[in-house]
Amino acid sequence: MSEKTTLSPTRLFRFGAIAHPSYQAQAFELMDVEDRLNAAAQRAAATATDFPQSIYFIPILVPDTLAPGYADEEEISYHADEQRVFIRQLVPAGTEPLTVLRAALADLGERHPAVAPVRALVAEVLGEDGG
């Protein structure tokens, strides 16, 4: 990789997706959410040293029949040394990926105080329920 891509100026939130083609549109919608969260993070100067430095969210969007094959790819973790939040989760059919994100941040926030501000920022930008 000789050249970096030129994407949004702040990439505190880094969204990806492991997706089946039938979930392609849903995966691309998440990119807009990522932009909104990064813009809010920049406004809130959330890049202070005590705020996590990167928040990965990689929903696994696959039909139920393929889901078992991805179960061992799930991970919800906070790496204190790198100040990195990492959420890779299967999204059950009929569930919004952002619901999964909120639940994972709530879970991590309880175990790691450093993640609590991320949860608060996501709630502020996206609301507690809707996207």
Next chain:
Amino acid sequence: MVKQSSKIKPASPPDPGRNYRWLWWALGLLLVVAATKAYLQYNALGDAELAPRRLAKLLRELDELDDAEQYVLLAAKAGRYPCFSCTGKSSIFLHQGQVWKYGVTRKGERGRYGNWHVDQGLLYFIEYTGPLQECLRQEKLKIYHYALLPENLARTPPLIRPPGNKQDN
């Protein structure tokens, strides 16, 4: 007598390592046995069989052959991305959703890329799951047919293969 005595060689000085030579042989034998034990064992009937670790590895690898994944990496957002199939330039502008690379993995997205593709602004889409041979076939078909995709034909000149594919396989 004098001649005979002249043939007798003078006693050579004692070799200090000679007494320990058997020890080296024993150690070597032990290492051979240990190395053998790492990949096979003998059951109660005295028959040789694969060691559990080797057997587990075999089964895992057989599973992987039946359980591979053909994927595509798409541009998550419009922007410049590295290009390995462009002539004379190292990057290319892609619109959101355009193909960057086709590939096959037996290790899933995580085993193949970790976070790398997310950092690069790429999305991982599963296009086919099944036996490795079929995944490789699907990948090859897609790499070759990429040249005919409308998103590629719109370029001057069109690319021979996706920007992220260095080769035809």
